[in-house]
Amino acid sequence: MKIGLLGHGTVGSGVRKIIDGKNTKEISQLEISRILVRYEKDITDERMTVDIHDIVEDPDIDVVVECIGGDEPAFRYVQAALFNGKHVVTSNKKMLVNHLEELLETARTRGVSLKYEAACGGGIPWMSNLDRTKRIDDIESFRGIFNGTTNYILTKMSDEGSEFTVALKEAQDCGYAEFDPSDDIDGMDTAYKVVLSSCKGFGVLTSVQDIDIYGIRSISARDIAYACTHDYVCKLIGTGIKLEDGVSATVIPTFIPKENLFATIPANFNAIESDSRTLGKMTYVGQGAGSYPTAHAVVQDLIDLVYKQDILVASEVSVRVDNTSRVSSFYVRSINLDNVQGLIEERIDEDTCITKKISFVQLASLIGKLEDSAVFVAEVMHDCK
Structure with a gap:
């Protein structure tokens, strides 16, 4: 499974280190093809790019991992990845909550999965x-x-x-x-x-x-x-x-x-x-947080995708909160x-x-x-x- 990684900060770098380590048979089936960084000066690896199109429009990339954080441009990037038929794994709780209904609908209509184990509870x-x-x-x-x-x-x-x-x-x-x-x-x-x-x-x-x-x-x-x-x-x-x-x-x-x-x-x-x-x-x-615990949860989601576990996105319904x-x-x-x-x-x-x-x-x-x-x-x- 080829992966486009968005962000190489605390969580993103942890994801890259775990996957590059190839410590288990399951991880050996994952490969990071491209890594999005913010500035040209941040490029320290031949896989790195500052152009999001190199990832969301690459037909060889199966899944996009979003570890940028914040609302924008994370939402725009995730939405583009889903629309282009790529599974998405994210640790970005704030972006998810702000746009959850729209993202789930895009995932459903495009036949891909939106997974967010790492957005709640870190490594738990x-x-x-x-x-x-x-x-x-x-x-x-x-x-x-x-x-x-x-x-x-x-x-x-x-x-x-x-x-x-x-x-x-x-x-x-x-x-x-x-x-x-x-x-x-x-x-x-x-x-x-x-x-x-x-x-x-x-x-x-x-x-x-x-x-x-x-x-x-x-x-x-x-x-x-x-x-x-x-x-x-x-x-x-x-x-x-x-x-x-x-x-x-x-x-x-x-x-x-x-x-x-x-x-x-x-x-x-x-x-x-x-x-x-x-x-x-x-x-x-x-x-509940930190580089490796959160990255661990991200990689668990990726392995689930390799084995086609929980691929389909359920149809959630809006309800009222009553306390x-x-x-x-x-x-x-x-x-x-x-x-x-x-x-x-x-x-x-x-x-x-x-x-x-x-x-x-x-x-x-x-x-x-x-x-x-x-x-x-x-x-x-x-x-x-």
Whole structure:
């Protein structure tokens, strides 16, 4: 199988090294014919080019691997590759979520496959295991720690009592967090992965704009201290639940009992759990990002294509996101708690409380009423199920 590789950065170079290494019989069936780089000065290999047409219009190339990142020109390149009858493997979650319906439709009409194992969970075989489970069972729900950057930050705060800004700086120094970490700490990265997991697990298309998303930007050492003294660990959790006529989808910091498996996931690791009727709960733990873990997932998709596994693209349907039926208690810290006195179950101190059991819709309304840019909210998981 001849491959056109778009991008030779962190992930792309990892893909190239694994395939060029020819370490297994399966990998020996893969060959990188062309590599797209951005500038002429980046050309260090005779296979490299700065012209996308050398790849998407080459009749000998069977599959295009997109590791550029970002929305454009990645979307334009992937769409052109699919239109020209080439399978596509991508690790680009943001581009996928922004254009998922259009890309899937192009793949279907052109009779090719769009594979994205590496876009969700890095080296964890999450997407492929959803596929395997669905051969026997309907996926009823999933939840997990989808973002290694926030997990690293929260682990540092819990283990060392660090303030958020200190832990974030350490994450940036280690290369886990970008210079602009907004997508990670505001929950958007996790939300993209919830959309992709819903597509693969439930066979539905949802909009990231419809998901209730709350990040960890305003968390403080004080919030972590409360969690610790009450035998909780704080994690940023993405959740999807299949409903009769739609899905519930959320991203929110969660106080998890210390005996729960998610509470033990350290540093930049991810942990994602699916729940289905006959298999029950299955949890997958591993590196959620990085050059080799993500490249490993890309190459797994390529090997699946060699053996013609999961070639056809299913017909996903668009559904609504409805979080009104999911209720829970929430930890809320705000200087304006008196604005929501009727929703308070337990007053911890002047500006911290635990709410009565309310829906996510009520939670969003609650935050609006507080009129506090520094408010922090976390779901409180009362059991370890």
